[in-house]
Amino acid sequence: MLRQQDVGHRVVVRRIVGVTGDRTLYTDALGELVDLTETDLTLATAKGTLRVPLREVHRAKRVPPARRPHATAVIALELAADEAWPAPVRGRLGGWLLRAADNWTGRANSALAVGDPDRPLEAAIDAVVKWYGERGQQPLINAPMPLAAPVNAALDDRGWTSRPLTLVQTASLAPILAEPARTDLPPADLADSAGDDWYAMVADHKGALPGTALSILNGVPEKVFAHVRDADGDLLAVARGAVTGPDRWLGVSLLQTAPAARRRGLGRHVVRGLAQWAAQRGATRAYLQVEERNTAAVALYGRLGFSTHHTYLTREAPL
Incomplete structure (x- = not known):
């Protein structure tokens, strides 16, 4: 059977799905083990998240990882993403980054566990707890997988x-960029600063925006x-783009569409506009971060050609 040390690794699970006569029926599932409790295990598979009760598991084991980006590629992309979402309060533990921003978003209020923290792992976790405790915040650690499996x-x-x-x-x-422009939609206007209605639409999704936001x-x-x-000046869709890192990544974030304007292709329309802007600045690739459970996104x-480069878990210290 699997153990907690297998969380963050690729595993195969043979599951009992029924019995026909005297024959037991099985099905196999392959994916990344993202959670293991006393009663269930959860896999991130190519088709989505799969939760399997342990009573249905006939056999399970760790298997060699699929072809994944080299650790240096994961670290480089995580650092580019950090640069695009810069927490105002920062510290370091060797290669780990400590970030705080009045609790606005997990990305800006978690320790990024990439690289060597320049101390034993247990001491590094203790240092994270201390740093966030001094700021009155719950300690969080952003753990890219499988890179941070030991974490x-x-x-x-x-x-x-x-x-x-x-x-x-x-x-x-x-x-x-090769897709034809949608002339039937209003243009995606790109500005160096956001309008008040842009912030209001983001706040509807993210909650009130503090100064740190x-x-x-x-x-x-x-x-x-x-x-x-639209023609009346009402906001239909928003997004933010940022180009960062030595590899000139376009980071796409906060893509939102007004409820009444959904399923018209506005999300795709906006991303194409951001891609044009970024290409003029030397970018050739884009990244975004999305919760796996947000199946619509x-x-x-x-459909835009995005595929998973790697995953991460945001871990929360017990209160």
């Missing part, structure tokens, strides 16, 4: 919980805010 195992032993699995997805800009959103030299408005990004 996840250590946090399991300490009783840290997990937020929903996040997919870090990437795509080439070339096919996005504005610092994060505007704290990148190469960023742009997309606005799509994952499907949209899949």
